[in-house]
Amino acid sequence: MFKKIGQIILFFLFILLVVISQFSILAVLPQFFRDLNLLLIILVFLLFFYDFRSAASAAIIGGFYLDILFFNFFGFYLITLFLTVVFVSWILRKWLTNRSLYSFSLLIFLATIFYNLLLASLSYFSFASSKIFFLQNSYFWSTLIYQIIWSEIFALLMFNLVNFFSRRWQPFFLEKK
Amino acid sequence: MLKIKKNNPLVIFSTLIVFLIVLHSIGLLAPLEDFLLSATKPLTVRLYDWGTNFRSSYQQRYDRQVLQTKVQQLEKLVNTLTVANSRCLEINASNQKLRSILKLKSTHHFQTITATIIAKQLRLGNRGDLIIDRGRQSGLRPGLAIINSQGIIIGKIMEVKNTSAIACLSTNINCKLAAAVQNQTLTQGVTSGNLGLTIQMNFIPQSEKLKLGEMIITSGLENEIPRGLLIGKISQIHQSSNAVWQTATIQPLINFDNLTIVSIVIPQ
Structure with a gap:
C-alpha cells in the first residue's frame, strides 16, 4: 500500500515538474524551441504505453496546476488536455491496430493539431483578444508547425529509448474487444 | 438507450473535472491552490532564471566585427548621454531650489x-504575458505600471490573484x-503593442511635429500610472494627409526577454 502511495506521489511530482519546465524554461526560449509541448507528448506517451487512466490523471494534474497558475478561466487547461486525451484514446482504439513507432507518431501528430485547435478556439471565443480569427493568424500556423516538428522528433527519440531500455514496450498488435 | 458502464473511466474523470470546477468557483480550493503555488514558487523562479540565462547566452553569438561596431556606437551614445545627464542634474538642482522657494510639493510620489517573474503565459500574436510572484496580498491591483531596474516601463498589471499577478508587456x-x-508641445497619444515586437503610438494630431529619436514617456493621465516613466523612442513616423491622426512606431529601450526581476509602481 505504501508502495502504491509512493508511486502516486512520484507520478504527481513528475507531472508537476513537466508542467513547470514547460512554462518556466521552454516558454522563455526563442520561438522555435519554446514550441515544444512537453506535457502533450507525455500525455500521449502515457496513453500509448500505459492506459487511459494514467493519461487522464496526468491531464487533470497538469491541467489543474496550469489553471491555478495562469489567468484564463478555471477549467481552460483541464478541459483542453482532458478532451485531447479522450480524442487520442478514441483514435487509438478505433483506427490503430498496433503499437508501433508509426502509430505513436500519428497519435502525436493528431494530438498536437487537436490540442492547438481546441486551445485557440477556446481562447478566441472566451477572450477575443485578437482582432484576427486564429485560423487567419500566421503565428498560430507557425506555432503549430514547430510544435508538430518538435513532437515528432521527441516521439522518435522517446520510442527508441523506451524500446532500448525495456522489453515491455516492444511493438505488438492491439486486440480488438 | 445509451448504457454507461459503472466504472467507466471517462465518466469518472469528467465528473472529477466538473467537481474541481465547482469547488474552485465556490472558493473551497483556494487554500490548496495557494499552497501549491507557494510550494512550487522557488523551483519556478530558479527554472525561469535558468531559461532566461540560456536564452541570453544563445542570443549573444555575434561576429567580432558586429561587436566592434556595436561597441563604437555605444561609446558615442555614452558620451552623449553623459553630457545630457550633466545638464539634467543642473536643471534638477535649479528646479529643487525654485520648488523650495515657492514651497511646492514634489510631483513624484x-x-x-519588487517582484520576480515566475512564468510566461504565451498567447497568439503576443510575446507573452509575464506572471509575477506578487498579488493582492502585496497590495497589487490591475492597472499598475511595471518597470525595470532603470525605471523604464515594461507593461502593466492586467489581473491579480492572491499571490500572483499577470502583466502585459508594452509590446x-x-x-x-x-x-x-518629450518635445516642446508635449504631444499626447495612446500606445499599444505591435506584433509583440514594437510599440505603436496612435491618436497623434496631424498638426503635431514629431522627430525621430524623441523620447516617449507616460503622460500621467491614467490613475494608476504616474507621469514620466520612459516607454521608448520614436523610430518611424507615419503621416498621411488622408488620415485623421498620425502614428509613430516606438522602439523599446530594453530587451524584454532578459527580464527576471521587475518593480511594480504603487502611486501614493
Missing part, C-alpha cells in the same frame, strides 16, 4: 514593490498606455 496589443512625447 510613488513606492515600488502586446492589449497593453495600452497614455503617453506623451
Whole structure:
C-alpha cells in the first residue's frame, strides 16, 4: 500500500515538474524551441504505453496546476488536455491496430493539431483578444508547425529509448474487444 | 438507450473535472491552490532564471566585427548621454531650489514593490504575458505600471490573484498606455503593442511635429500610472494627409526577454 502511495506521489511530482519546465524554461526560449509541448507528448506517451487512466490523471494534474497558475478561466487547461486525451484514446482504439513507432507518431501528430485547435478556439471565443480569427493568424500556423516538428522528433527519440531500455514496450498488435 | 458502464473511466474523470470546477468557483480550493503555488514558487523562479540565462547566452553569438561596431556606437551614445545627464542634474538642482522657494510639493510620489517573474503565459500574436510572484496580498491591483531596474516601463498589471499577478508587456496589443512625447508641445497619444515586437503610438494630431529619436514617456493621465516613466523612442513616423491622426512606431529601450526581476509602481 505504501508502495502504491509512493508511486502516486512520484507520478504527481513528475507531472508537476513537466508542467513547470514547460512554462518556466521552454516558454522563455526563442520561438522555435519554446514550441515544444512537453506535457502533450507525455500525455500521449502515457496513453500509448500505459492506459487511459494514467493519461487522464496526468491531464487533470497538469491541467489543474496550469489553471491555478495562469489567468484564463478555471477549467481552460483541464478541459483542453482532458478532451485531447479522450480524442487520442478514441483514435487509438478505433483506427490503430498496433503499437508501433508509426502509430505513436500519428497519435502525436493528431494530438498536437487537436490540442492547438481546441486551445485557440477556446481562447478566441472566451477572450477575443485578437482582432484576427486564429485560423487567419500566421503565428498560430507557425506555432503549430514547430510544435508538430518538435513532437515528432521527441516521439522518435522517446520510442527508441523506451524500446532500448525495456522489453515491455516492444511493438505488438492491439486486440480488438 | 445509451448504457454507461459503472466504472467507466471517462465518466469518472469528467465528473472529477466538473467537481474541481465547482469547488474552485465556490472558493473551497483556494487554500490548496495557494499552497501549491507557494510550494512550487522557488523551483519556478530558479527554472525561469535558468531559461532566461540560456536564452541570453544563445542570443549573444555575434561576429567580432558586429561587436566592434556595436561597441563604437555605444561609446558615442555614452558620451552623449553623459553630457545630457550633466545638464539634467543642473536643471534638477535649479528646479529643487525654485520648488523650495515657492514651497511646492514634489510631483513624484510613488513606492515600488519588487517582484520576480515566475512564468510566461504565451498567447497568439503576443510575446507573452509575464506572471509575477506578487498579488493582492502585496497590495497589487490591475492597472499598475511595471518597470525595470532603470525605471523604464515594461507593461502593466492586467489581473491579480492572491499571490500572483499577470502583466502585459508594452509590446502586446492589449497593453495600452497614455503617453506623451518629450518635445516642446508635449504631444499626447495612446500606445499599444505591435506584433509583440514594437510599440505603436496612435491618436497623434496631424498638426503635431514629431522627430525621430524623441523620447516617449507616460503622460500621467491614467490613475494608476504616474507621469514620466520612459516607454521608448520614436523610430518611424507615419503621416498621411488622408488620415485623421498620425502614428509613430516606438522602439523599446530594453530587451524584454532578459527580464527576471521587475518593480511594480504603487502611486501614493
